[in-house]
Amino acid sequence: MLRYVLNRVALGLVSLLLLSMMIFVAAQVLPGNPGRIVLGREATPNAVEQFNHALGVDRPLPVRYADWLSDAVRGDFGANYTDGRAVTDDLVPALQRSLFLAVYAFILCIPISILAGVIAALRRGRPTDRAITVTGLSLAVIPEFVLGAILVTLLGPAFLNWFPGIAGALIDASFVTKVDSLFMPALALALVLFGYIARMARAGTMEALDADFTRTATLKGLKQRQVMVRHVLRNGLLPTIAVISTQVGYLFGGIVAIEKLFGYPGIGFLTVTSAQIKNFPMLLACVLVIGVIYFVATLAGDLLTAALNPRVRLARQS
């Protein structure tokens, strides 16, 4: 197990390093001269040169990358091109907002989708199963902002007026206000995840239903309830729970458009706004943080899967 963990962490770190190199090149080299970007077309070459020198971008690329990386590892992502403030000043609160929204979306999504998956497995091949599967498949492929817009039309100010269509920054808002204002963005994200988690739960439950131990449990006279809870669900759903964490990365793709739609300044919103004003240090930090979140979540999922699987857990180091 230890060997597996170390191996998995090492591979993750290598990929993370590669990712940081790629986004550094994308954000620092592809756009060209930062002085020209910030100061505009009319600036004198002299001013541009001075700006670049002050920023340190006239040094060779490997030096700049090493410098940036050693700062970034310590949580310092440099200063905005636009106003010179530290990137982390805006990044940290944005990240907290996004995490709140993400957790909210998962809390809405997980119970319903697991229930739907189990029902689909029990009604395998029948119309209920087909309906759940097709609904899940369709919801999973509709862009999040489209789902959000349709939800707001139905539940928002236009008709039912149950929830607000705009969230805003929610600074100093009470927990209840937050939960209320973020219900629709969280629901839109939850609906997108629904299909995938329901499918995993369905597959896991079906496998457990077909397994020999379930037949044995039924034949030895256990009540159907006991068979379901102690044998089928326990074996069928544990892998599903581990798989859910791999969906965090997917969620953060959707969060970009959803935060933009609802005007909620999380990390997705920050990614879009910093890209629009070409504030590359901020954009770079946002993309890297999203990548790190994905890696941590996937790692957690893999380790959890391994921990639940005795064949991996008990493997001896040879």
Place this chain on the structure above:
Amino acid sequence: MSSPQLPVVVEGAPPLSPKPLDTPQRVRRETLRLILRSPTFIIGAIVTLFWVTCAFLGYQIAPYHPIDESFGFSYESPSWNHPFGLDRVGRDIFSRVIVGARSVIEVAPAASLLGVTLGSLLGLLMGYFSGWVDNIIGRVIDAILAVPFIVFGILLLTALSGTSEGISVSSLKLVVVIGLAFMPIVARTVRSAVLVERDLDYVQAAKLRGERPPYIMLVEILPNVMGPIVVEATVRLGYAVFAVATLAFLGYGPQPPSPDWGLQIAEQYSDISLAWWAIVFPALAIASLVVAINLIADTVQQVLDQ
């Protein structure tokens, strides 16, 4: 009395009629028949064809010009003359939704084709050579896949618009960026299909004949992994529409006064309490196209997996 005619069997000759049941042509025809008969495929195909027709003939089909502002008030609610109502500056939303199909359908198929082509080539290389080639490219792919493709698209499109004023995004740039964003995931799928094939006898035989790697990959292995590639292509097409619509919503696409669906939603969302019709019709258009393509993809996948 004539004895019944016995078929003459010649060693190594092709079998006489009746033909065996599983010639490649027959299998292909049977697969196609299964796909075409599926109700999910038919629904998906009808909706997709509708939007493709709108993309090509939108200006002819639409009752009004999509940027004609001469109908009077802004945000007029749906009526007989304007079934989807009027938008903020008084343009006919029905016409805008129909013509708006063009910007998506112009980019999405080309982008997924590019992504699938590049990804397949990369997957063939990784699967065939395995070893360190596979290892290095595999790590790079892991790294790219850590970033959701929308974020990848934003980063690349912003970087490519460099020192120019604002963000300039042409259709060609969108095709290339979305294609590149899809390449890693396609490569991963194709790679695992190639890994199954590479140790089979026909590949060994080709190697022993002294065929060169490009020949083995493209002529021997590629036809045998077309199944997963076709499935991947249909699935990617759905995601390409997803990506184009989302990027347009975020400002990376057609600019006003274009009737693009994502752009319409972005422009008018803040007025949703005044005029839900300006948001919901373009939204339903995107949803119907994406779901339709995925119904097709789902059928193709189920039939080919059988």
